[in-house]
Amino acid sequence: MNSDLTIGSSDNTSSPARCKPNRIRIFKLGPIHLVCIAPPRQGSGDLLRLPFSRISEMGAVESEATEVIGSFLSDTAVKVFIAGHRGLVGSAIHRKLLALGFTNLLLRTHSELDLTRQADVEAFFAAERPRYVIVAAAKVGGIHANSTYPADFISVNLQIQTNIIDAALRCAGGAVRKLLFLGSSCIYPKLAPQPIPESALLSGPLEPTNEWYAVAKISGIKMCQAYRIQHGLDAISAMPTNLYGPHDNFHPENSHVLPALIRRFHKAKISGAKEVVVWGTGSPLREFLHVDDLADAVVFLMDRYSGLEHVNVGSGKEVTIKGLAEMVKEVVGFEGDLVWDSTKPDGTPRKLMDSSKLAGMGWEAKIPLRQGLADTYKWYVDNVIDH
Numbered sequence: 153m154n155s156d157l158t159i160g161s162s163d164n165t166s167s168p169a170r171c172k173p174n175r176i177r178i179f180k181l182g183p184i185h186l187v188c189i190a191p192p193r194q195g196s197g198d199l200l201r202l203p204f205s206r207i208s209e210m211g212a213v214e215s216e217a218t219e220v221i222g223s224f225l226s227d228t229a230v231k232v233f234i235a236g237h238r239g240l241v242g243s244a245i246h247r248k249l250l251a252l253g254f255t256n257l258l259l260r261t262h263s264e265l266d267l268t269r270q271a272d273v274e275a276f277f278a279a280e281r282p283r284y285v286i287v288a289a290a291k292v293g294g295i296h297a298n299s300t301y302p303a304d305f306i307s308v309n310l311q312i313q314t315n316i317i318d319a320a321l322r323c324a325g326g327a328v329r330k331l332l333f334l335g336s337s338c339i340y341p342k343l344a345p346q347p348i349p350e351s352a353l354l355s356g357p358l359e360p361t362n363e364w365y366a367v368a369k370i371s372g373i374k375m376c377q378a379y380r381i382q383h384g385l386d387a388i389s390a391m392p393t394n395l396y397g398p399h400d401n402f403h404p405e406n407s408h409v410l411p412a413l414i415r416r417f418h419k420a421k422i423s424g425a426k427e428v429v430v431w432g433t434g435s436p437l438r439e440f441l442h443v444d445d446l447a448d449a450v451v452f453l454m455d456r457y458s459g460l461e462h463v464n465v466g467s468g469k470e471v472t473i474k475g476l477a478e479m480v481k482e483v484v485g486f487e488g489d490l491v492w493d494s495t496k497p498d499g500t501p502r503k504l505m506d507s508s509k510l511a512g513m514g515w516e517a518k519i520p521l522r523q524g525l526a527d528t529y530k531w532y533v534d535n536v537i538d539h
């Protein structure tokens with residue numbers, strides 16, 4: 153157990169606003185451990201740090217805070233580890249934190265630090281002692297990659313997330329103040345109620361094309377919750393919907409639908425092809441969120457949220473795959489026909505997140521799909537050499 157415990161405000165407390173300034177309330181969670189919740193200023197969401205000895209005086213209901221620690225955004229010199237900073241999500245978070253003036257970002261490429269290697273991850277945390285950790289490293293892919301490489305999707309993701317979350321806890325002196333784990337909308341049952349609320353987790357069977365990846369992601373959420381309950385680690389989880397934007401993976405088979413279609417329509421335009429093949433029936437509905445919006449939400453949650461439950465992050469807008477394909481065709485300027493390959497899987501029929509919990513905290517997406525798609529196509533043309 154750490155010698156002291158970092159604590160924060162929560163969405164699921166009775167009323168943190170009733171706490172007196174610079175005091176905390178102590179709540180029992182389970183027979184042994186305590187979760188302490190209370191911003192010192194009403195609605196500020198600031199974190200408090202107390203010696204564990206004080207917290208373990210279980211008789212007390214309220215106690216003086218010994219130190220007030222500012223929120224995530226209050227200290228841009230603080231050390232933040234972005235795991236997976238060169239991927240679609242990690243690079244967007246990197247851009248966002250640089251734009252906000254963060255000066256002490258801790259970054260490692262895959263070849264510099266293989267996050268599946270437990271000893272290396274532990275040594276890295278012991279040496280660097282990051283204050284904040286964002287887990288955007290993962291084995292990621294579209295419907296074909298997920299169903300073709302199930303062993304990689306379950307094992308690599310379990311290893312990366314377990315190594316990082318555990319090392320964050322074991323970091324000497326409780327250096328890590330907060331950790332954010334990124335899951336995915338595929339954690340929900342294939343036939344979940346729409347829009348999908350956070351409470352739909354583990355309420356039914358998963359979509360078979362990505363159940364291995366989903367099981368790893370569900371384990372990540374549960375690990376954050378368990379480490380919060382048992383050890384007081386301020387570990388939160390965000391569940392984004394389908395993402396797109398600069399630095400996406402444009403692989404012809406292993407990518408997600410949006411980058412796959414950008415590449416296919418572009419190549420068809422350049423080669424003068426008469427038709428483009430699109431997978432499935434075109435009827436599935438998907439919700440898309442620009443990755444810059446996600447990065448904004450991640451920073452928002454790092455700053456304001458310290459609850460046990462994961463948080464959905466979506467745009468609230470859905471489109472059929474047929475509608476998306478027609479939009480990509482138009483943005484790219486391809487003038488031929490669409491051909492549907494119904495031998496390819498459709499996957500989940502519909503996957504619209506209920507993001508009202510996040511909206512209730514004051515966050516919403518800003519980038520419309522048409523605009524985000526045009527920007528992403530431009531990025532593809534300017535940056536992906538293979539065209």
Ligand SMILES: NC(=O)C1=CN([C@@H]2O[C@H](COP(=O)(O)OP(=O)(O)OC[C@H]3O[C@@H](n4cnc5c(N)ncnc54)[C@H](OP(=O)(O)O)[C@@H]3O)[C@@H](O)[C@H]2O)C=CC1
Nearest residue numbers: 236238239240241262266267268289290292334336394395
């Ligand atoms: N893309 C999407 O539509 C969605 C993504 N998410 C979640 O967002 C997170 C990030 O996804 P995304 O940015 O799309 O994925 P990317 O594949 O674009 O990026 C993943 C990053 O993780 C790194 N990485 C993978 N394995 C290792 C390893 N063993 N050691 C060190 N680094 C490693 C990769 O480096 P390298 O390439 O060098 O291996 C890459 O930089 C994931 O948790 C994903 O589940 C959630 C919902 C939708």
Ligand SMILES: C[C@H]1O[C@H](OP(=O)(O)OP(=O)(O)OC[C@H]2O[C@@H](n3cnc4c(=O)[nH]c(N)nc43)[C@H](O)[C@@H]2O)[C@@H](O)[C@@H](O)C1=O
Nearest residue numbers: 293294295298336338362407408409412431432497498499
């Ligand atoms: C984010 C989410 O992403 C994955 O789930 P998915 O939403 O099914 O993702 P997808 O983008 O691969 O497909 C969306 C739809 O689009 C259709 N589709 C048409 N043509 C192409 C095509 O060319 N490529 C792809 N990939 N799909 C195509 C495809 O048949 C399907 O109906 C999870 O495995 C998991 O990784 C996860 O969490």
